[in-house]
Amino acid sequence: MTKNDLRKQLRAKRREHVAALPDSMRTLVFMRPPAPLMEMIPDDATIGLYHAGSSEAPTAAYARYFFEQGHEISLPHFSAMNTRMQFRRFVDPHDESDLETGPFGIKQPTTATEEIVPDVLFVPLVGFTETGGRLGQGGGHYDRWLAAHPGTTTVGLAWDCQLVEALPTEPHDIPLGAVVTPTRMYGPFA
Ligand SMILES: Nc1nc2c(c(=O)[nH]1)N(C=O)[C@@H](CNc1ccc(C(=O)N[C@@H](CCC(=O)O)C(=O)O)cc1)CN2
Numbered sequence: 255m256t257k258n259d260l261r262k263q264l265r266a267k268r269r270e271h272v273a274a275l276p277d278s279m280r281t282l283v284f285m286r287p288p289a290p291l292m293e294m295i296p297d298d299a300t301i302g303l304y305h306a307g308s309s310e311a312p313t314a315a316y317a318r319y320f321f322e323q324g325h326e327i328s329l330p331h332f333s334a335m336n337t338r339m340q341f342r343r344f345v346d347p348h349d350e351s352d353l354e355t356g357p358f359g360i361k362q363p364t365t366a367t368e369e370i371v372p373d374v375l376f377v378p379l380v381g382f383t384e385t386g387g388r389l390g391q392g393g394g395h396y397d398r399w400l401a402a403h404p405g406t407t408t409v410g411l412a413w414d415c416q417l418v419e420a421l422p423t424e425p426h427d428i429p430l431g432a433v434v435t436p437t438r439m440y441g442p443f444a
């Protein structure tokens with residue numbers, strides 16, 4: 255199956271999975287990073303998150319958590335499908351007063367906000383494998399950013415239903431350092 259066919263199938267699966275979750279469950283998951291994940295994150299690390307869409311694994315509680323622990327936190331900023339993605343400082347994870355709506359309706363910091371290079375990056379995904387393979391939205395935003403910033407610790411956040419046996423891989427694909435789902439953590443992969 256091609257990456258595009260898989261994307262279509264997995265996006266539908268993700269949407270159906272989230273639609274079927276009881277509200278109470280939706281607010282209980284991804285509240286706190288699991289202990290083995292915290293062991294991968296130095297105290298002074300700057301953190302990159304993403305602003306989750308309605309069927310993506312939620313990140314708002316992690317944003318508040320890392321902020322309260324004193325970490326500098328940031329979110330992706332991009333102006334169009336084929337432009338470079340950057341990370342910009344996220345200063346108000348409680349009220350999100352510093353965000354504006356960007357392309358695809360994704361909330362992001364304004365261009366007035368300082369650029370940050372995260373040491374640890376939480377990565378959105380459409381599909382993943384148990385060895386850290388990742389299928390994204392297909393814009394190449396993360397692949398290109400990670401190619402330019404080798405050494406970044408990456409952590410995928412996903413629903414369990416996004417796990418696949420295998421993914422078509424291309425030379426530019428960069429595997430994740432770990433994946434966290436509501437039921438378990440995969441990795442860290444050395
Ligand atoms: N929340 C979030 N922020 C993100 C990403 C992401 O995947 N999720 N990105 C990851 O690279 C970057 C933005 N790149 C994107 C590239 C393509 C599409 C896209 O094709 N969206 C489709 C389908 C959405 C769906 O059904 O899930 C669309 O909006 O039509 C979205 C974002 C940076 N910020």
Ligand SMILES: Nc1ncnc2c1ncn2[C@@H]1O[C@H](COP(=O)(O)OP(=O)(O)OP(=O)(O)O)[C@@H](O)[C@H]1O
Nearest residue numbers: 257388389390391392393394395396397398401426
């Ligand atoms: N390091 C890179 N340099 C230049 N182009 C790249 C690089 N990585 C990926 N691309 C291009 O980006 C496009 C999308 O790649 P791919 O389908 O692997 O995206 P993805 O990993 O699923 O999603 P994303 O990185 O957007 O979350 C492809 O056309 C690919 O050639």
